[in-house]
Amino acid sequence: MNADVILDVRGLRKFFPIRKGLLRRVVGNVRAVDRVSFFIRRGETLALVGESGCGKTTVSRCILRALTPTEGSVLFHHDGQTVDLAKLRRRALRPLRRHMQMVFQDPYASLNPRMVVGDIIGEPLLINGMRDRTERRARVQELMELVHLPASVMNRFPHAFSGGQRQRIGIARALALNPSLVVADEPVSALDVSVQAQILNLMLDLQDRLGLTYLFVAHDLSVVKHVSNRVAVMYVGRIVEVAETETLYASPLHPYTEALLSAAPAPVPGAVSSRIILEREIADPANPPPGCAFHPRCRYATARCREETPELAEIAPGRHVACLRAAELSLRGIGKAPAA
Amino acid sequence: MRLPFTRRKPAPSKAERYATATQLQLTWWRFCRHRLAVVSLIVLLLAYTAAIMADFLATTDPHQTNAATSYIEPQAIHWFDNGGFHPFVYGLKGARDMRTFKLSYKVDTSRKVYLDLFAHNYDYSLFGFRTDIHLFGLRNANRNDGIYILGTDQLGRDLWSRLAVATRVSLFIGLVGVSISLFLGVILGGVSAIYGGWIDILVQRMIEVVRSMPTIPLWLGLSAAMPSSWSVTQVYLAITIIISLLSWTDLARTVRGKFLSLREEDFVLAAELAGASQARIIFFHMLPSFTSHIIAAVSLALPAMIISETSLSFLGLGLRPPAISWGVLLQDAQNVQTLVLAPWLLTVAVPVIIVILAFNFLGDGLRDAADPYG
Amino acid sequence: MAEPLLSVRGLRTHFETPEGTIRAVDDLDFDVFEGRTLGVVGESGCGKSVAARSVLGIVEKPGRVVGGRILLRTHAGDTLDLAALPQDSAAYRAIRGPEIALVFQxxxxxxxxxxxxxxxxxxxxxxxxxxxxxxxxxxxxxxxxxxxxxxxxxxxxxxxxxxxxxxxxxxxxxxxxxxxPRILIADEPTTALDVTTQAQILDLLRELQAKRGLAIILITHDMGVIAEMAHDVAVMYLGRAVETGPVADIFAAPAHPYTRALLRSIPTVLAKPRTHLPTIAGSIPMPSARPAGCAFSPRCSEVLGDVCRQTEPPAIGEGARSVRCFLHGGAP
Incomplete structure (x- = not known):
């Protein structure tokens, strides 16, 4: 594996047991995440894309160990050392937490309404041993400048801020401990369009300035295009395709990616005539169809797709896809393919 | 958590005040918009003040019986005399009813008994001081004269004075009971939510068992188990404990539910990801987030407590004479005969209804203010 | 063009709150035609949902329609002013369902x-x-x-x-x-849905419109959905329609600086990866703190000066196209 990889997820599984009856016996499992493998390079943005219930949020929470994975490993490379986050005990995990932080989707729920902004941003510092008030205050001020918030609002409570400003506060808090990896779970989907752009730009700037690595979890392909270096597409608990952003958009290899791209609304009147409309509903992760989970909705599905589960395989340098017919299909993308 | 008002600067602008307002202040502002709840709060504050000052408000010793003054109708206070402000009541005159040959006292309009402010009467202690000063009393009274604003009962005791003391007993039995059940509820509900697993199941089943017990037979049994040799104070304590042992379940459920939903909150996860310890998360982030809910739940639990005591005593299972409480007073108004003879004994129900309603309005107002979207 | 099924003129819906009057919808005009979709687009607090609720007579307290006309041509052929009907009257109930229906988010x-x-x-x-x-x-x-x-x-x-x-x-x-009903109001009908499901629902709405000649008022914050669905567009900002017109014109030649800035700031799948987006400065003011003059003036990059900050621009334009901006005239 490449030396500049910061996070290497291998065979990650997270099952949620379905319990029934008085004795709460386990009668089945929701396979929220099933054998997911990917890696993130230092300084890049990997976007994890998929529709609701595809397991993208579960993956991100397993990496941060807000959830404990059922199986698999999450190798975190830091200071020349490698730790498997999936296997660490909670206590051993605490000192590592500072290197991985999170930006939340909901800027209202993610800030404690009972704390002033200065205390919210300063809390990670306090917890991690910066006891001195003035020192902490100076660092908070620095962080607020970093996300373009005036230091004068330090004594205000979150309710006084708009959604975009709250998201800036959330980003400042995430950066307080100088993390190397930031997991952003739908960081702009709750924001107004005119504010979305500000936050996306801010995230790009901060990445350049601080050398951050992002795992960007999102459902919106247009947002993802603006921030990511590489994209991983998930469907019902599995990754179906990983590629460089431009390549993936221009020439998708998985039929699901193709449909997702075609469904993304573009702000151009009259652009919809050629849309692929998927039939039926997303499969139930508690009871996924046999074979390829996408086959009931796939217009290229064959009998083989109903029986055999495709594994994620590298079919060209940097291009991973989990489709039995990937080699023979020629799918439609958006925009021009980059020169090889 | 920052206490309100610690960061006051010289006259900040309206927007700035809003921006730096704590959740407690915001809740208070929202609460103030709830008219009925504010009125209820004032009513309750008055009621509790009156309860604390019960002996001061009483005009005669509530325990003092007098066969001569049995069943006297409520007397009006006349405020003006001789063209000036001289409050008085009419004296009482004994007369024999020629059909029953019973001696009974009737109002004697020929004799005026004047009222004094801060008059001396029986001894009592207020905040640890012994005193005999009462809000008002009679100046030139005969043995049987009295200010019977609400009339007297069969044993000739002044209902007004008894009501004042009963209010104290009933209102504080509620407070003490709620404190005990709050303690139990927060501890058991919190433990149940934090540890989960079989502890959670155990506590939940316990709550279900307690809730499924039919209350009246249980009360019957428990009060039968209370030795009759117990003093009034002992019975009082026992009753509070009985009531609160049954009513902690609601609070425990509220606390558990709130804990569980807060644990899913993003800001709690954010603290965990920052490396915060369990204790910090619980005491710093979670507990402060539902104090207002607990206050609301408490103010809704209080009336239930008060009603429980009242009904227990009414049924003769709770406090017993010579203790005085709302339930004990209402016990006197139990049979039809007394109601026909002395309907004023029912006036005790009025403060009961007012206080219970006020608590409910207050609780509703607090709940809305604490959680405008919930 | 044919006569509109629904014609809204000078609609004002205000909310009396302890903090003061919030003008959620203020002087709004639009027309809805048979078989066509009017897209009402705007960001949070622009009043698009309140406008829809005003038409249906289901404005929540303390909101109230305080002015304007909502003229509806009914099945029977007569014209009713809904703004004059009490919200809870039987007459209004007879409108909701058989004449105008609502699909929620x-x-x-x-x-x-x-x-x-x-x-x-x-x-x-x-x-x-x-x-x-x-x-x-x-x-x-x-x-x-x-x-x-x-x-x-x-x-x-x-x-x-x-x-x-x-x-x-x-x-x-x-x-x-x-x-x-002849008019369907769809209030963010696909916002809670996934992209592939959204595509299905939008497709269904188009199909129903073609089959039954439905007039649709589509309320959304998503310019992509507007581009795909609407025939006519009203762009709203803080209670006013800053610009209205046919969809092709709005996208090809947006006249109001807000529309222009909004269109530029939308992320699209057509963009080059990792590119900065043009942004609109500042954030949307609270509806209770609506700026004086043109409400967009504090964020506008093309602001003309005091005229924008002090005077509400009137609607300029002819036919279906109109814009409220002094760049296009109308200055006092």
């Missing part, structure tokens, strides 16, 4: 969880159409089939929680169409 919240979807649709049908129970049920199945619910005769006996988000939205549309 969150279908889960608009169904009762205790009745089957069949119960709820037949209820709506029987309330307005006086059909027998079995006839209403047959009609409900027909409606479910029409909106593309698979196996409608089985699904009709399911409870809302048994359906997926997309199916719930389809049922919601079936229910809205139960009494054969």
């Amino acid at each position: 969150e279908p889960m919240a608009s169904f009762s969880q205790y009745y089957t979807i069949g119960n709820q649709i037949t209820e709506a049908i029987r309330l307005h159409l006086r059909l027998s129970r079995s006839a209403a049920r047959a009609r409900a199945i027909e409606l479910l089939d029409m909106v593309g619910v698979p196996q409608p005769s089985r699904r009709i006996d399911e409870y809302p929680f048994q359906l997926s988000g997309g199916l719930r939205q389809r049922v919601m549309i079936a229910m809205a169409l139960a009494c054969d």
Whole structure:
């Protein structure tokens, strides 16, 4: 594996047991995440894309160990050392937490309404041993400048801020401990369009300035295009395709990616005539169809797709896809393919 | 958590005040918009003040019986005399009813008994001081004269004075009971939510068992188990404990539910990801987030407590004479005969209804203010 | 062009709050035509949902329609001013359903969880159409089939929680169409849905419109949805329509600086990866702190000066196209 990889997820599984009856016996499992493998390079943005219930949020929470994975490993490379986050005990995990932080989707729920902004941003510092008030205050001020918030609002409570400003506060808090990896779970989907752009730009700037690595979890392909270096597409608990952003958009290899791209609304009147409309509903992760989970909705599905589960395989340098017919299909993308 | 008002600067602008307002202040502002709840709060504050000052408000010793003054109708206070402000009541005159040959006292309009402010009467202690000063009393009274604003009962005791003391007993039995059940509820509900697993199941089943017990037979049994040799104070304590042992379940459920939903909150996860310890998360982030809910739940639990005591005593299972409480007073108004003879004994129900309603309005107002979207 | 089915003129809906009057909708004009979709687009607090609720007469307290006319051409052919009707009158109830129907953003919240979807649709049908129970049920199945619910005769006996988000939205549309309205108001109908499901629902709406000549008022914050669905567009900002016009014109030649900036700041799949987006400075003011003059002036990059900060620009333009901006004249 490449030396500049910061996070290497291998065979990650997270099952949620379905319990029934008085004795709460386990009668089945929701396979929220099933054998997911990917890696993130230092300084890049990997976007994890998929529709609701595809397991993208579960993956991100397993990496941060807000959830404990059922199986698999999450190798975190830091200071020349490698730790498997999936296997660490909670206590051993605490000192590592500072290197991985999170930006939340909901800027209202993610800030404690009972704390002033200065205390919210300063809390990670306090917890991690910066006891001195003035020192902490100076660092908070620095962080607020970093996300373009005036230091004068330090004594205000979150309710006084708009959604975009709250998201800036959330980003400042995430950066307080100088993390190397930031997991952003739908960081702009709750924001107004005119504010979305500000936050996306801010995230790009901060990445350049601080050398951050992002795992960007999102459902919106247009947002993802603006921030990511590489994209991983998930469907019902599995990754179906990983590629460089431009390549993936221009020439998708998985039929699901193709449909997702075609469904993304573009702000151009009259652009919809050629849309692929998927039939039926997303499969139930508690009871996924046999074979390829996408086959009931796939217009290229064959009998083989109903029986055999495709594994994620590298079919060209940097291009991973989990489709039995990937080699023979020629799918439609958006925009021009980059020169090889 | 920052206490309100610690960061006051010289006259900040309206927007700035809003921006730096704590959740407690915001809740208070929202609460103030709830008219009925504010009125209820004032009513309750008055009621509790009156309860604390019960002996001061009483005009005669509530325990003092007098066969001569049995069943006297409520007397009006006349405020003006001789063209000036001289409050008085009419004296009482004994007369024999020629059909029953019973001696009974009737109002004697020929004799005026004047009222004094801060008059001396029986001894009592207020905040640890012994005193005999009462809000008002009679100046030139005969043995049987009295200010019977609400009339007297069969044993000739002044209902007004008894009501004042009963209010104290009933209102504080509620407070003490709620404190005990709050303690139990927060501890058991919190433990149940934090540890989960079989502890959670155990506590939940316990709550279900307690809730499924039919209350009246249980009360019957428990009060039968209370030795009759117990003093009034002992019975009082026992009753509070009985009531609160049954009513902690609601609070425990509220606390558990709130804990569980807060644990899913993003800001709690954010603290965990920052490396915060369990204790910090619980005491710093979670507990402060539902104090207002607990206050609301408490103010809704209080009336239930008060009603429980009242009904227990009414049924003769709770406090017993010579203790005085709302339930004990209402016990006197139990049979039809007394109601026909002395309907004023029912006036005790009025403060009961007012206080219970006020608590409910207050609780509703607090709940809305604490959680405008919930 | 034909006569509009619904014509809104100078609509004002205000909310009296302890913090002062919030002018949620302030002097709004629009027309809705048979077989066409009017897209009302704007960000949070722009008043688009309140405008829809005003038309339906379901404004929540302390909001109130305080001015303007809402002229509706009914099935019977006469013209009614809905703004003059009390919200809770029988006359208004006779409008909701048979004339104008609503599809909400969150279908889960608009169904009762205790009745089957069949119960709820037949209820709506029987309330307005006086059909027998079995006839209403047959009609409900027909409606479910029409909106593309698979196996409608089985699904009709399911409870809302048994359906997926997309199916719930389809049922919601079936229910809205139960009494054969001519105008359908869709308030963010696809915001809670996934992209692939969103595509299905938008497709369904287009198909229904083509088949039944429905007039649709589509309320959304998503310019992509507008581009795809709308014939005419009203762009709203803080209670006012800053610009209206045919969809092609709005996208090709936006006249108001807000529309221009908004269109530029939208992320698109066509962009080059990792590129900065042009942004609009600042954030949307709280509706209670509406700036004086043109409400967009504090964020506008093309502001002309004090005239913008002090005077509300009037609507300039002819025909379907109009804009409220002093760049296009109208300065006092």
